[in-house]
Amino acid sequence: MPERPGQAMQKSANKRRATVADVARQAGVSVATVSRVLNAKAGDRNPVAEETCQRVRQAMQTLGYRPSQVGRTLRTQVAHVVALLIPDATNAFYAAIAHATETALRERGYAMILCNTSEDPAIQDEYLREMQAHNVAAIVLLGAVETAELRTAANSDTPIVFLNRRAPQGVPGPFIGIDNAAAGEAVGEHFAERGWARIGCIRGPQTSPASRERFEGFQSALAAAGKPLDPDLVEQGALTIESGDAAMARLLAGGHRPDAVFCGNDLMAYGAHRRLADQGLSVADVALFGFDDNPLNAWLATWLSTVHVPHSQFGRAAAEVIVELANHRGERMERQILLPFHLEVRASA
């Protein structure tokens, strides 16, 4: 590793950070009283005398005191920290959720540990264990992968909140996301109304409940409209650009080109679009509909019709659930928070 010659070590002259004991001494009270001032709430049964309170606050000010989160956590057993497990924070859709979550948590006095899992079960499981060792107030799991460790963790003291992708069968824990089946239906109804004859679909993986629900909703809405989906025009992708590209290639190679294709997420729609372009086609020839309303659309695909998933609301909802959980520690909360979605109909469909 290249480095400049000017490397040097010096002793730094640091004064120890002040503790409750320092404040107590300075204010002439006990540490218990300092702690009470620190944790004073509205309806306290034995409040600190106003005059004492003033004195303590003054001492804190003088010493530049800030309570140690570590001492507090060891005593209360729960840190003002939340872990966010996320497949990949460089994915713009996830990044938007991570950002919203961090902001909402900060406003409520929590810090956020970011954990990229790459959807790797081993990394997810290691983080699940490690975050418990940090006594985090909650683990927010975006895109949970089903493992034995996840079941264990879900039954531990540390609450797990499932974001976007629902908890696996039989695993307890609140869910925050949208009603994917209803969203799939809405897209199906839109397709039926538009009167397209040959309707295709590039769906997400079978292993993802969200993808499954989206697909089934879409399928059933078309069936209800008397236009059942042709299984030959259904392809499966891995929610990546490349897989969308490949899936569209298969659809086009099939001989009878679809008029419109519902893609399981926006990234696959980008890939499908690229493949169309490669074949000299456009969304005028094959309409495209995505899912997520990926923030990249603003730069990459202003033309893409899609289902808007309210990523920025995910964070606030998660933060609220966590605060509520913190106030009911030790109880298990089964809860579904379904956020509103809407179709964002643009040029492509």
Place this chain on the structure above:
Amino acid sequence: MPERPGQAMQKSANKRRATVADVARQAGVSVATVSRVLNAKAGDRNPVAEETCQRVRQAMQTLGYRPSQVGRTLRTQVAHVVALLIPDATNAFYAAIAHATETALRERGYAMILCNTSEDPAIQDEYLREMQAHNVAAIVLLGAVETAELRTAANSDTPIVFLNRRAPQGVPGPFIGIDNAAAGEAVGEHFAERGWARIGCIRGPQTSPASRERFEGFQSALAAAGKPLDPDLVEQGALTIESGDAAMARLLAGGHRPDAVFCGNDLMAYGAHRRLADQGLSVADVALFGFDDNPLNAWLATWLSTVHVPHSQFGRAAAEVIVELANHRGERMERQILLPFHLEVRASA
């Protein structure tokens, strides 16, 4: 907030997590011995007997023991946690650095708290204080904003590592980034070689040392080549797409169109490109050169010539510095780690 009727609270039946005391009891040793096994290093002066070691490990296994990071931190005064302060993790360039940092830290046993500052001094300062209260091993500051609190924090026990943007004058702390002046010079030399007659620049803000160094390097290389930069063709932007767009508008309105423009970062180059397109121009008319090699280029601008900044190496370098700092707690380390950059010459210049 909409919610399903099926909300319910249940008591969860949780067994307490095992502690050193449990392991000690199970293994028939003292907690001190358990701790020694936990922290055994290669060259220990008083090692635990192999047989005892086995017994302790066995007990840990049996109990599913995992040491509490909180207990450890309270005792050692330093958490296996690092804080990353970042302007905006939804920016692809920063997201790439955050991801690389998280990965490198995880491999070294550290968790990463992510803090978005929005370049807001108040948020940065609050996080600087709060992260000290968490006893983080280090604060990694990407895009530091100069404040009084930053000076205070830089002189505290908690090491601050400056990423990409150098520490302000007189603030101690290691720096990891590239040699921006050299990179600017390299671009200047490239421009001189290409022989463009009218050379323009959309530089970043004066307040950013990195932007200043890039610009000055560029300017001096051109001067050295006998083609001094015309001040009328220098505009300033805020490192955003919009500001690049606006700056290019000003350049074009100036009457004498430049042949080639060096942009302070890739986002401004995107904006400049959009403005060119709006005027019916392309990079064949006005060559563009960016800076950063933003990961978005792969999708958004495969044509953009730019300076490749090795974002993925930032994370590893930061993690290494932090581990080294952890081994020299209380000393101050002045250190410059300059990572290699290179020109990525593509179609646009």
Place this chain on the structure above:
DNA sequence: CTGAAAGCGCTTACAG
């Protein structure tokens, strides 16, 4: 209204 004391889960001199 306030204080003395215990204890959260570790690590580390100090003895032996």
Place this chain on the structure above:
DNA sequence: CTGAAAGCGCTTACAG
């Protein structure tokens, strides 16, 4: 090679 004890910085019953 191992153990007893102190202590990191807090909070919270328990007394008064």
